[in-house]
Amino acid sequence: MFKYKIVRASAPVWMRTLIPIVAILLSFLITSIFVIIAGANPLAAFYNFLIVPLSSQSSALEVLVKSTPLILTGIAVTFAFTAGYFNIGAEGQLYAGAIAAVWIGINFPQLPSIAILPMMIVGGFLAGVLWALIPALLKVYLKIDEVVTTLLMNSIIMYFVSYLLNDYWRNPQSGYPQSPDISAAAHFVRLIPKSRLHLGFIMALLVVVIVYFLIKRTPLGLRMRASGANAAGARFAGINVSRTMLTAALVTGGIAGLAGMGEIAGIHFHLIEALSSSYGYTGIIAATLGGLHPLGVALAAVFIGLISTGSQTVSLALGVPVYLGDIVQATLLLVTLGMLLLQNYRIERR
Amino acid sequence: MYAIEMVGINKHFGNLQANKDIHFSLQSGEIHALLGENGAGKTTLMRILYGLYRPDSGEILVNGQKTSILSPKDAIQAGIGMVTQHFTLVPTLTVAENVVLGYTHSQLVSQKDIEAKVKAASEKFGIHVDPSVMVKYLSVGERQRVEILKALYRNAKVLIMDEPTAVLVPQEVDALFESLLKLVKTGLSVIFISHKLNEVMAVCDQITVLRDGQVTGTVKKSATTQVDLAKMMVGRDTSGISRQIEHKIGKPIYEVKDLNALSNQGLKTLKGVSFTLHRGEILGIAGVSGNGQSELTKVLTGLLIPTSGSVFMDGQDLTHASPSTITKAGVGRTPEDRHEGMIGDLTVAENLAMEDLDKYTHNGFLDQKAIVKDAEKKIADFQIKASPTDALRKLSGGNIQKVVMARALSRNPKVVIASQPTRGLDVGATEYIRKKLLEERNRGAAVLLLSEDLDEVLALSDRIAVIYEGCIRGILPVSEATAEKLGLLMAGTC
Numbered sequence: 001m002f003k004y005k006i007v008r009a010s011a012p013v014w015m016r017t018l019i020p021i022v023a024i025l026l027s028f029l030i031t032s033i034f035v036i037i038a039g040a041n042p043l044a045a046f047y048n049f050l051i052v053p054l055s056s057q058s059s060a061l062e063v064l065v066k067s068t069p070l071i072l073t074g075i076a077v078t079f080a081f082t083a084g085y086f087n088i089g090a091e092g093q094l095y096a097g098a099i100a101a102v103w104i105g106i107n108f109p110q111l112p113s114i115a116i117l118p119m120m121i122v123g124g125f126l127a128g129v130l131w132a133l134i135p136a137l138l139k140v141y142l143k144i145d146e147v148v149t150t151l152l153m154n155s156i157i158m159y160f161v162s163y164l165l166n167d168y169w170r171n172p173q174s175g176y177p178q179s180p181d182i183s184a185a186a187h188f189v190r191l192i193p194k195s196r197l198h199l200g201f202i203m204a205l206l207v208v209v210i211v212y213f214l215i216k217r218t219p220l221g222l223r224m225r226a227s228g229a230n231a232a233g234a235r236f237a238g239i240n241v242s243r244t245m246l247t248a249a250l251v252t253g254g255i256a257g258l259a260g261m262g263e264i265a266g267i268h269f270h271l272i273e274a275l276s277s278s279y280g281y282t283g284i285i286a287a288t289l290g291g292l293h294p295l296g297v298a299l300a301a302v303f304i305g306l307i308s309t310g311s312q313t314v315s316l317a318l319g320v321p322v323y324l325g326d327i328v329q330a331t332l333l334l335v336t337l338g339m340l341l342l343q344n345y346r347i348e349r350r
Numbered sequence: 351m352y353a354i355e356m357v358g359i360n361k362h363f364g365n366l367q368a369n370k371d372i373h374f375s376l377q378s379g380e381i382h383a384l385l386g387e388n389g390a391g392k393t394t395l396m397r398i399l400y401g402l403y404r405p406d407s408g409e410i411l412v413n414g415q416k417t418s419i420l421s422p423k424d425a426i427q428a429g430i431g432m433v434t435q436h437f438t439l440v441p442t443l444t445v446a447e448n449v450v451l452g453y454t455h456s457q458l459v460s461q462k463d464i465e466a467k468v469k470a471a472s473e474k475f476g477i478h479v480d481p482s483v484m485v486k487y488l489s490v491g492e493r494q495r496v497e498i499l500k501a502l503y504r505n506a507k508v509l510i511m512d513e514p515t516a517v518l519v520p521q522e523v524d525a526l527f528e529s530l531l532k533l534v535k536t537g538l539s540v541i542f543i544s545h546k547l548n549e550v551m552a553v554c555d556q557i558t559v560l561r562d563g564q565v566t567g568t569v570k571k572s573a574t575t576q577v578d579l580a581k582m583m584v585g586r587d588t589s590g591i592s593r594q595i596e597h598k599i600g601k602p603i604y605e606v607k608d609l610n611a612l613s614n615q616g617l618k619t620l621k622g623v624s625f626t627l628h629r630g631e632i633l634g635i636a637g638v639s640g641n642g643q644s645e646l647t648k649v650l651t652g653l654l655i656p657t658s659g660s661v662f663m664d665g666q667d668l669t670h671a672s673p674s675t676i677t678k679a680g681v682g683r684t685p686e687d688r689h690e691g692m693i694g695d696l697t698v699a700e701n702l703a704m705e706d707l708d709k710y711t712h713n714g715f716l717d718q719k720a721i722v723k724d725a726e727k728k729i730a731d732f733q734i735k736a737s738p739t740d741a742l743r744k745l746s747g748g749n750i751q752k753v754v755m756a757r758a759l760s761r762n763p764k765v766v767i768a769s770q771p772t773r774g775l776d777v778g779a780t781e782y783i784r785k786k787l788l789e790e791r792n793r794g795a796a797v798l799l800l801s802e803d804l805d806e807v808l809a810l811s812d813r814i815a816v817i818y819e820g821c822i823r824g825i826l827p828v829s830e831a832t833a834e835k836l837g838l839l840m841a842g843t844c
């Protein structure tokens with residue numbers, strides 16, 4: 001009856017590099033159905049998705065602007081996942097970083113850029129660490145599942161943001177739920193005139209490089225990879241798995257905090273509730289699609305930035321809903337996850 | 351007439367032959383034990399009978415009829431039920447739902463209806479469980495009863511139980527035996543897998559012993575003794591290693607006193623273990639698996655904190671020390687299960703360097719060149735067939751074990767903990783590992799060898815102890831240890 005069986009086997013390298021590409025193609029095939037339902041031509045849609053945003057300098061730079069926070073959240077998630085800590089809380093940690101950055105940016109108007117920007121960077125990082133602390137301690141000392149706690153912390157901080165914007169920072173004149181602006185010295189410089197591409201992009205690339213070396217070349221990185229791959233084996237070899245995981249669980253929060261800080265200093269200059277368009281969650285997609293390799297994750301983040309820029313172009317050009325971009329992203333995640341699961345199996349004759 | 355006959359069963363996994371021309375017959379209404387050490391091929395044979403594996407060759411007869419069993423569905427149809435080593439219940443469903451799961455023909459399930467049916471079945475078979483509770487609230491013993499009930503509900507006439515007592519506390523074992531004895535009176539036949547001699551003698555009518563995938567004999571309980579069974583179970587042909595001339599044992603260096611420890615399930619598994627290791631000796635600890643060897647290994651390698659007792663080395667207290675402290679103190683630690691102690695996703699070189707990360711760190715970065723260079727040397731020294739950058743998981747079991755040994759031994763430890771060092775290895779790798787352990791002893795290290803392989807213990811050790819139900823029994827010099835004497839100790843009969 002069962003002529004074939006499925007066995008575990010690890011995928012060869014060529015297969016692992018092929019996976020994201022095939023995943024992307026498959027996702028487009030699947031999303032075509034939705035494009036057709038929305039009443040548009042799939043080819044025209046994907047032309048607008050992928051090609052149009054790159055065909056002018058200004059929109060190509062806008063893709064990089066969109067990718068900046070995604071690179072950081074993607075790297076944050078990568079850092080945690082590598083150590084076997086499943087941080088779903090990058091979204092909340094991003095807001096923690098943003099709150100700290102705004103607070104510093106508002107309260108020290110006399111300081112020059114050279115002083116205030118480093119303060120905001122450090123403050124944003126530490127706030128992210130602080131927000132990641134509770135789930136990290138719960139996980140390491142009480143073995144409480146971090147997937148649940150980090151996710152719940154996201155909702156908590158959104159209420160805190162809401163309180164800040166409607167009470168503490170509420171503008172008595174306008175009544176808008178938005179914080180005061182940070183001082184002009186607290187703005188990231190624009191890298192290219194007449195574009196929104198800001199210093200935060202360079203910061204993100206720096207983080208990619210640092211995390212790459214941290215994971216691949218330092219003892220901490222090796223401890224993290226060992227703990228993530230086989231905690232029992234790591235423990236046997238004398239690695240303090242709890243401390244390693246705690247480190248990863250805190251640093252991931254810091255990196256996500258930098259994403260929030262960058263959006264404040266580079267784009268918005270004040271805190272609003274819609275600061276992040278789910279960058280924390282999309283970072284998980286980038287990390288997965290990039291195979292948890294920092295350089296791959298950065299590329300994946302730029303690709304997702306392209307899709308979300310493209311979804312606006314598509315919607316303008318073809319009159320389809322912008323949510324098409326979300327559908328592409330979500331399909332991409334599901335297909336990639338499915339393929340990652342399947343790559344470890346092979347079909348054999350019995 | 352036989353309820354089940356298995357004729358000429360062969361099964362290979364790659365190069366390993368797990369079942370060799372096995373003939374096995376089960377009479378109706380008897381409890382028939384399948385006895386053998388870990389890895390003897392018991393589970394494999396029963397998975398073939400239950401349709402989970404396909405034999406390479408051989409036939410299965412049910413009630414004298416040749417039957418082809420290609421899946422558990424076929425097995426159930428033929429009246430065969432199996433309670434596996436790992437339970438297959440869904441914790442979030444009720445007992446009744448679990449029992450009927452996959453065995454109802456209607457699409458709609460009425461809770462009341464199935465609870466009534468399961469209750470009736472539970473009364474009929476005398477297996478007492480509350481059908482309405484969720485399985486996750488049940489104890490291990492109760493879950494096992496649900497598994498049995500599930501099989502009987504599917505009209506099983508033959509029940510396979512794979513090491514059912516491994517997870518139970520003594521009272522639950524007694525209750526299980528009582529149920530089984532009652533059930534066979536109603537016509538059920540039971541295949542009872544175990545490696546514990548006393549249990550087999552307590553409950554079975556007929557005993558088939560497996561060793562290295564082969565049947566070494568089928569005997570009636572009334573016509574055998576635990577000692578004979580122990581011999582059939584462990585007495586394989588002596589291995590190639592012959593003992594060297596008398597060897598002088600040095601000063602004491604490692605002292606274990608009155609260790610007590612709990613298993614993962616919270617059962618008292620180590621009960622007052624004491625022994626002393628001397629420089630230049632191998633102390634072998636023989637015993638059938640599951641008698642506390644795993645817990646002893648874990649305590650001595652720093653993975654499990656004992657509830658009481660002490661471990662001292664050269665005057666240094668290592669009782670509560672971490673794995674890295676124990677390593678630094680000069681203990682060469684090897685894990686009982688090489689897959690649990692090593693990291694398959696990392697490279698051979700990374701695994702080899704793992705205990706020495708400080709040494710390989712310069713200015714905060716790992717010195718990759720030094721890691722690879724040292725790995726190359728260890729690979730050459732230990733004849734490992736791999737390159738430093740290969741992922742460890744790609745290696746064969748023998749080569750992984752050599753990596754384990756290379757990591758532990760290349761620091762010239764004063765004490766070596768070797769737990770089941772040759773389990774599952776081919777002849778070549780086995781010989782090599784044994785030679786290395788003798789080299790360590792000759793160098794002056796104190797070696798603790800825990801092994802289920804009695805011949806290995808006899809061939810390598812200077813002194814031999816037996817571990818039985820968490821206690822160390824009689825430490826003998828090898829000159830006084832005979833297979834018979836040890837067999838008796840291992841069976842717990844003296």
Ligand SMILES: Nc1ncnc2c1ncn2[C@@H]1O[C@H](COP(=O)(O)OP(=O)(O)O)[C@@H](O)[C@H]1O
Nearest residue numbers: 363368386387388389390391392393394395774
């Ligand atoms: N699925 C499998 N793949 C490869 N080897 C296996 C598999 N199942 C069992 N073995 C090997 O077959 C031998 C017999 O195993 P098993 O039947 O589980 O023994 P037992 O139940 O008597 O302890 C062991 O050496 C084991 O490692």
Ligand SMILES: [Mg+2]
Nearest residue numbers: 392393394435
């Ligand atoms: Mg077994």
